[in-house]
Amino acid sequence: MQHANNYERIVKMEKKMKELTKAEEQVMQVLWGIGQGFANEIMTAFPEPKPAYNTVLTVIRILEKKGFVTHETFCKANRYKPLIGKEAYSKRFLSSIVERFFNNSYSNLVSAFTKRENLSLEELESLKAVIDKAISEQEGK
Numbered sequence: 001m002q003h004a005n006n007y008e009r010i011v012k013m014e015k016k017m018k019e020l021t022k023a024e025e026q027v028m029q030v031l032w033g034i035g036q037g038f039a040n041e042i043m044t045a046f047p048e049p050k051p052a053y054n055t056v057l058t059v060i061r062i063l064e065k066k067g068f069v070t071h072e073t074f075c076k077a078n079r080y081k082p083l084i085g086k087e088a089y090s091k092r093f094l095s096s097i098v099e100r101f102f103n104n105s106y107s108n109l110v111s112a113f114t115k116r117e118n119l120s121l122e123e124l125e126s127l128k129a130v131i132d133k134a135i136s137e138q139e140g141k
Helices: 002-015 022-034 039-045 053-066 086-101 106-116 121-139
Strands: 069-074 077-082
Touching: 022 039, 022 053, 022 077, 022 086, 039 053, 039 077, 053 069, 086 106, 106 121
Parallel strands: none
Antiparallel strands: 069 077
């Protein structure tokens, strides 16, 4: 029963998920990378130059209020872990970008991307392979 409640809570959070600020995203990237951790472990996982310890704790508290992070308390120390996975956030964030900037069309996104970027032939072939695979999977359904 607990698993069903967690699943429903996560689905609700994903529906109302907000975009992360740059600082929030940096903390989430670290948490996604390490899975979970105490404040000192999170600080250690940050690349140089590391943000201030108090700044990171403040951002974590904000992320908790937004529903992105939770914690378990052990004595006086909190172990933090993400409630939203990187893939779920990325999917939601990309969908939002496509909706707002590309008229809700992934074709428009890919078209704009290939026109604006200096993609090598190898990168274009790689993109084509991904699209061909997706087409094959759709045809197989």
